[in-house]
Structures are given as C-alpha cells and as structure tokens.
Amino acid sequence: MDAIELEGLEKRYGKKVQALRGVDLSVRKGEVFGLVGPNGAGKTTLIKALVGSLRPSGGRARVLGLDPLKDRTELRRRIGYMPQSPVLYDDLSGLENVEFFGAAHGVRGLRERAREALRFVELEERANDPVHTLSGGMKNRVSLACALVHRPEMLFLDEPTAGVDPRLRSRFWAAFRELARGGVTLFISTHLMDEATLCDRVAILRQGRVVVSDSPREILRRGRTRLLVRENGKEEERIIGGRPEDLAEALHAYGLRKSVSAVSVETDSLEQVVLSIIGEEA
Amino acid sequence: MRRTFVVGRRVLRQLRRNPRFLVLTIVGPLVIVYFLKLFFDTFPEGFDTGRYAVPAAAFIVHFMAFLLCAIALVQERTAGTMERMFVNGFRRAEVIGGYVLGYLGLATFQAAVALGEVLWLFELDYDADVLASLFAVVWLLAIASVMLGIFVSTFARRESQVFPFIPLIAFPSVFLSGLLMEPDELPRWAELLGRAFPVFYANEVIQEMIEPGGALADVWTNFAVLAGYGAALLVLASLTLREVE
Ligand SMILES: Nc1ncnc2c1ncn2[C@@H]1O[C@H](COP(=O)(O)OP(=O)(O)OP(=O)(O)O)[C@@H](O)[C@H]1O
Ligand SMILES: [Mg+2]
Numbered sequence: 316m317d318a319i320e321l322e323g324l325e326k327r328y329g330k331k332v333q334a335l336r337g338v339d340l341s342v343r344k345g346e347v348f349g350l351v352g353p354n355g356a357g358k359t360t361l362i363k364a365l366v367g368s369l370r371p372s373g374g375r376a377r378v379l380g381l382d383p384l385k386d387r388t389e390l391r392r393r394i395g396y397m398p399q400s401p402v403l404y405d406d407l408s409g410l411e412n413v414e415f416f417g418a419a420h421g422v423r424g425l426r427e428r429a430r431e432a433l434r435f436v437e438l439e440e441r442a443n444d445p446v447h448t449l450s451g452g453m454k455n456r457v458s459l460a461c462a463l464v465h466r467p468e469m470l471f472l473d474e475p476t477a478g479v480d481p482r483l484r485s486r487f488w489a490a491f492r493e494l495a496r497g498g499v500t501l502f503i504s505t506h507l508m509d510e511a512t513l514c515d516r517v518a519i520l521r522q523g524r525v526v527v528s529d530s531p532r533e534i535l536r537r538g539r540t541r542l543l544v545r546e547n548g549k550e551e552e553r554i555i556g557g558r559p560e561d562l563a564e565a566l567h568a569y570g571l572r573k574s575v576s577a578v579s580v581e582t583d584s585l586e587q588v589v590l591s592i593i594g595e596e597a
Numbered sequence: 598m599r600r601t602f603v604v605g606r607r608v609l610r611q612l613r614r615n616p617r618f619l620v621l622t623i624v625g626p627l628v629i630v631y632f633l634k635l636f637f638d639t640f641p642e643g644f645d646t647g648r649y650a651v652p653a654a655a656f657i658v659h660f661m662a663f664l665l666c667a668i669a670l671v672q673e674r675t676a677g678t679m680e681r682m683f684v685n686g687f688r689r690a691e692v693i694g695g696y697v698l699g700y701l702g703l704a705t706f707q708a709a710v711a712l713g714e715v716l717w718l719f720e721l722d723y724d725a726d727v728l729a730s731l732f733a734v735v736w737l738l739a740i741a742s743v744m745l746g747i748f749v750s751t752f753a754r755r756e757s758q759v760f761p762f763i764p765l766i767a768f769p770s771v772f773l774s775g776l777l778m779e780p781d782e783l784p785r786w787a788e789l790l791g792r793a794f795p796v797f798y799a800n801e802v803i804q805e806m807i808e809p810g811g812a813l814a815d816v817w818t819n820f821a822v823l824a825g826y827g828a829a830l831l832v833l834a835s836l837t838l839r840e841v842e
Contacts, residue, residue, distance in 0.1 A: 366684050369842050384841060391686040402677035404607070406614040411607075418603040419685040445614070461681075 316380050318344045318469055318500040319365065324374035326360050326523075334360040336523040337374065342502060342516075347495045349514030350504040351589075357523040358504040359399050362473050365502070366396045379469060392420060395467035399474045399504075401458035405447040409433060409457040412446060413464050420465035432460035435490065452479045459487075469500040476505065488513050508586040519589050527592055531585055537592065538583030542566075545577040600687055604695020608669075612703060622665060622703065626657045626711045634718045647721050647807050652776045652800045654715040655735045659742040659796055660767060662704045666746030667762070670696060671753045680842075689838045693747055693831065697740070704739030708732065727806050730813050734806075737823045738799040744830035745795065751837040770796040775804070798823045 319342035326335040334357045342348045350358050363369035364376060367383035367390060376383055381390045403412045413429040422428050433442045436456035446454060459475060472491075476484045488510070491501050495515075503514065511517040511531055518528040527534055542553040542565050555561045562580065571578075583591070612619060633653050637646045673679040682692060712735055715721065716728075723731070745766070753759045770776070773783065773791030780788050780797065791797050798819040805811040 363680075363842070367841065368680050368684055387841075388686070391684060394684075396681070396684045398677050398681060400677075402681045404611060404678060406611050407607070411610065415603065415607050416681065416685045419600060419682070419687050421599070 316344075317341045318346075318379060319348075319502065320375075320377040322375040324361070324364060324376055325372045326357070326364060326369065327372045334523050335364070335371070335374075338520075338523070338525055340518055340525060340528060342500065344500050345495060345498055346515040347491055347501045347503065347513070349511045349517035350502065350520055351506065351508060351511045351517050352504075352520035353506055355522075356506075356520045358506075358520060359473055360523075361520070362396075362471050362502070362504060366394060366471055367391065392465075393468045395462035395465065395470045397458050397462040397470070397472045397475055399477070401446075401451075401454035403446045403454060403457055403461070406445060408443045408445055409438060409449065409453075409460070410442040412457055413460045416461040417464035422465050428466075429460075429464055432464040433457070435463070436460045437486070452483050455479055456483075459490075463494070467499070470494065470502065472501065472503045474504050474506070476507070476510065484510075508584070508589065512585055519592075521593060527589065534588055535583070535585060538585075538588035539591075540583075541581040543577075543579045543581065544575055546572070546575045548576075600691040601694035601698065604682075604687065604692055605698030606695075608695055608699025609702060612699065619703075622661060623707065623710055626654075626661055626707060627714055629657055630654060630711060630714045630718065633715075637719070646719050648804065649776070650715045650719045650721070651712070651731060651803050651807060652796075654711040655738055655799050655803060656770060656776060656796055658704070658707045658711050658735055658739050659770070659799070661707060662700065662739045662742035663746040663749075663766060664763065665703070666696060666700050666743045667750040667753075667759050668746075668756065669700075670747060670750035671756050671759050674750075674753075675755055683840050689835050689840055693835050693838065696747055697743055697831070700743045700746075701740065704743055705736060708735040708739050711735070721807075723807065726813075727811070730806050731803060734799050734802040734820065734823070737820065737827070738795055741795040741823055741827040741830065744827045744834065748830045748834040748837065751834055751839070766794070770794045773797070775800040795823060795826050798826070 319340065321338050321340040324335055324338040325333070327333050338361060350361065352358050360369065364371045365378050365383055367387040370384060378390060379393055383390060404415070407415070410429055410433060413432055414425055417425050417429055430439065430442065433439050436459050438453060438456050438460070441449060441453060446457060449457065455475065455478065459472070462470060462472065476487050479487060491503065495501055505511065514531065516528065516530045517534070519526040540555050540562060542555055542562070544551045544553070553565060555565045633650060637644070637650065640646070709732065712732055749762045750759065769790065773780065773787055774794050774797040775791065776796065780791050783791065801819045802816045805816040806813065
C-alpha cells in the first residue's frame with residue numbers, strides 16, 4: 316500500500332476558483348516527495364485536503380490507507396503537519412508551543428520529547444524565549460519541531476524553507492533526509508525547482524493539475540543535452556537526448572578528429588525540462 | 598477531558614503573558630463604573646441609584662467577557678492555530694471547553710472587581726446573603742457571556758466579521774433587558790426579544806435581590822435559565838464550530 320493515493324482529487328472555492336482539477340498521485344512509504352508549483356498552483360489546498368482540514372469537492376484520497384475526513388481521528392495521530400508560514404502562539408515560548416501540540420497526542424515524557432524536537436531543529440538554546448522575539452527562520456524551526464514532536468509516520472510540510480537562508484535551508488534538507496532514513500514519509504511543498512532535485516520523487520503542480528510526477532533524474536532524462544564541438548575554429552552544436560548513453564553514441568558518431576579543439580556538454584536544468592513539458596502540453 | 602485542560606492551561610498562560618491586556622480588561626470596567634458614578638452624581642439626592650448601578654456592572658462584565666472571548670477565538674482561526682489544533686487531534690468540544698476554563702478565571706475576577714467597586718462607590722449596603730446571590734448571578738452571567746462569545750465566533754471567519762455582532766448583542770441588552778426600565782412596560786414582542794439575551798435573567802435576579810424583602814425563592818428560575826442558557830450555547834457552539842473547511 317502506498318502512503319498516499321489520490322484519484323481525480325478536485326477542490327472548488329465558490330463557483331469561480333477551481334484550485335484542484337483532478338489530481339492523480341501516489342507517494343510511496345518512506346520517500347521524500349516534493350510538490351513543486353508556482354504561487355496559486357494549489358499546493359496548500361492539496362496538503363489541507365490530505366491532512367483532513369479541507370473537504371475536497373470530488374475525487375478520492377487515501378493517506379496511510381485512511382480517508383482523511385472519515386478516519387481523521389486515527390489519521391491525525393499518525394501524521395504531522397507544518398502549515399505554510401509558522402503558525403504558533405506568539406506569547407508563548409518555543410518549548411511551550413511544542414509541548415502544547417505534543418500534549419494533544421498524549422506524548423509520554425513530553426518535556427524531554429519537546430526538548431529533543433527543539434534540539435533536532437537546533438534551537439535548544441532559545442527554547443524558553445517567547446516566539447515573538449525569534450527571527451522568521453527560527454519561528455519556522457519551532458513550527459517544524461511542533462510538527463514532529465509526536466514522531467509521526469508521515470509529515471506534511473507546506474513550504475518549510477520559504478524565507479529560510481541558504482545555510483539553514485541545507486540544514487533543513489539534511490534533517491528531512493535524516494527523518495526519511497528513520498522511515499518517515501515526507502510530503503514537502505516548495506516553489507523552488509532546485510529543491511525538487513533533493514527529493515526522491517516530485518510532482519509538478521500547475522493550475523491545479525499535476526504536469527509530471529516522477530523522480531528528478533527521470534524528469535531530467537526527458538530534457539535535451541546539447542553537444543558543442545569546436546572544429547577548425549568553427550562552433551558546431553548538436554542536440555542529443557537527455558540520457559548519458561546518448562552522449563557516448565553521439566561522440567562515437569562524431570569521431571574525435573585532431574581538428575576538434577574543444578567539446579563541451581550543456582544539459583537542461585530541471586526547470587527548463589519542466590517548462591518544455593508544459594510547453595508541449597499547451 | 599485531559600486535552601480540555603491542556604487547552605485551558607494554554608489559554609490562561611497566554612492571558613498571563615499579556616499583562617497589558619489583563620490590566621486593561623480589569624481596569625477598563627473599573628473606569629467605566631467610575632464614569633457611571635459621575636453620571637449618577639448629577640441626579641437629585643435620594644434617587645435610587647442601586648437599581649441601575651448593579652445591573653450596569655453586570656452588563657459591563659457581560660460585554661467584556663463576550664467580546665474578549667469571541668475575538669480571541671476568531672484570532673485563532675485567522676492565525677491558523679485553530680486548524681493546527683484540529684490537525685493535531687484536539688476535538689471541538691475540547692477546544693470550547695478549554696476556552697470556557699481559561700476565561701472562567703478572568704470572568705470570575707471581573708465579576709468580583711466590578712461588583713465590589715459598584716458597592717463601594719455607590720455606598721450600597723446589602724446583607725451577606727444578598728451579596729452572595731448578586732455575585733453568583735453576575736458570575737453565572739459572565740459564564741453565559743463567554744459561551745455567547747464562543748458561539749458568535751464560530752460564525753466569523755475574520756476579526757472584522759465579529760464587529761457586526763457587537764451592537765447586535767449590546768444594544769438590545771441595554772434597552773430591552775430591563776437595565777433602564779421595567780421590561781413589562783415594553784410592547785409584548787420587544788419584551789420577548791429581550792428574553793433572548795442573558796442580561797435579562799441576571800437583571801431579574803438583581804432587581805429582586807436589592808429590593809428590601811426580596812427573596813431568592815421568587816427568582817431562582819432565572820438562575821436556572823441563565824445556567825441553561827450557557828449550557829445550550831455550549832452545545833450549539835460545538836455544533837457550529839467547523840473542524841473541516
Ligand atoms: N479560502 C479560499 N477561498 C477562495 N480561493 C482560495 C482559497 N484558498 C485558496 N484559494 C485559491 O486557490 C488557488 C490555489 O491556492 P493555494 O493556496 O492552494 O496555492 P499554493 O500553491 O499553496 O500557492 P502559494 O505558493 O502562494 O502558497 C489560488 O487560486 C487561490 O486563490
Ligand atoms: Mg501555499
């Protein structure tokens with residue numbers, strides 16, 4: 316059984332806005348899954364539907380084999396959710412926030428577990444400061460600690476690295492990897508394509524539809540590689556497929572004569588591949 | 598039940614961390630009661646100020662408790678902490694129960710302070726049993742007000758949507774609940790409308806108790822109605838509070 320199975324999931328807000336237009340998706344257990352899309356693509360809407368705080372207008376959703384609405388009591392015990400932008404009690408300390416959300420789950424040894432969660436996000440020394448005195452990135456980290464204090468099997472993180480500096484961002488991703496190694500399934504939304512390459516698999520969401528869903532490596536293989544060859548002072552460009560074996564083939568076909576003075580290879584970035592896939596569909 | 602206390606403790610802790618807010622919610626009613634005193638001082642000697650002063654204190658407590666609780670809850674919705682609570686497994690009844698517990702302390706304190714000031718400023722001298730029932734009824738009113746705040750908040754998505762409810766609750770309470778005159782002098786329909794507001798029942802008890810020779814036995818049903826009013830709102834609120842958007 317997959318961790319998430321979606322079939323034709325739809326969500327309308329009122330009559331005009333259709334935020335999700337039939338999303339099909341599957342997420343395997345224990346993987347880091349990236350949901351990538353621009354502003355307004357429907358990432359938050361999809362995550363809210365999966366954690367059972369939003370009623371979809373159509374389609375079917377299963378999370379850990381459970382219905383997000385009908386089985387929400389059980390589901391909520393087993394998942395963690397970090398909303399977009401830190402949702403915390405500003406007057407309380409980081410530790411108190413983590414303890415409050417942990418207490419909902421009846422976590423045993425709560426104080427120690429809350430400290431442990433804050434240690435995990437490297438915020439131990441500021442644990443007792445009121446949240447409103449923390450920086451934006453620190454609030455994000457407290458918010459992440461709140462989502463994982465009860466050690467859920469599955470984590471839903473809505474743009475966890477938005478507004479986080481590059482150094483901290485790579486720390487976050489290292490932390491996600493560490494969680495995944497421990498068997499946690501992570502469902503992470505982002506609008507940054509370079510973060511997608513850090514996931515096991517990604518879905519590109521655009522205007523409420525999944526454009527592609529695959530591993531970043533497979534998606535990259537759908538891109539093009541340009542072979543640039545300089546011979547007798549003349550630049551020549553050849554476009555080959557995205558697969559490494561194509562490159563060898565092209566070189567064989569070309570034959571490396573003495574007159575060739577330089578060979579270089581340019582490959583599409585994930586972003587370019589995705590844009591060209593979108594272009595093909597349009 | 599355990600989680601209800603968890604929410605209650607958190608609400609109380611937030612109140613404690615906000616000394617400015619706490620002081621204002623206590624000092625605010627005190628200042629208003631003092632203005633009331635200045636107002637009544639302009640009246641001729643021998644005017645029965647007690648008939649108005651005690652219900653006025655009750656109304657102030659009612660209004661503050663209602664407003665603070667409604668706004669605090671709507672803020673949880675707009676901030677997203679309400680959603681986060683639900684996704685973490687808190688249930689509706691636990692969130693509501695927690696708020697009742699948290700604000701109960703504040704409401705009790707407000708009731709004691711406002712009533713105490715009125716008695717002192719207006720030099721009202723009542724027997725201990727009258728004082729006890731006055732405090733009991735203002736306290737019960739404060740609880741019903743907290744419930745009313747919770748109930749109203751479930752109809753608002755944003756803070757701005759609470760504001761239209763404020764005059765809708767405040768003005769009928771002032772004009773139809775007998776604070777200013779006897780409700781039975783009103784047209785029948787207006788009198789019935791007045792009974793939809795908890796201040797009506799509190800005022801009935803207050804008027805009876807401050808009369809010389811007033812007996813609790815004559816108005817105990819109002820106590821019961823007030824308690825039932827709070828309980829009914831609690832049940833309604835737990836039906837109208839949305840866990841899923
Ligand atoms: N409560 C709402 N009422 C009406 N429309 C909404 C509501 N929430 C979202 N929408 C609309 O649904 C669409 C998807 O919004 P959503 O918040 O899911 O996007 P997103 O991918 O999370 O964007 P972002 O990267 O900006 O967070 C948008 O067109 C948005 O305007
Ligand atoms: Mg979003």
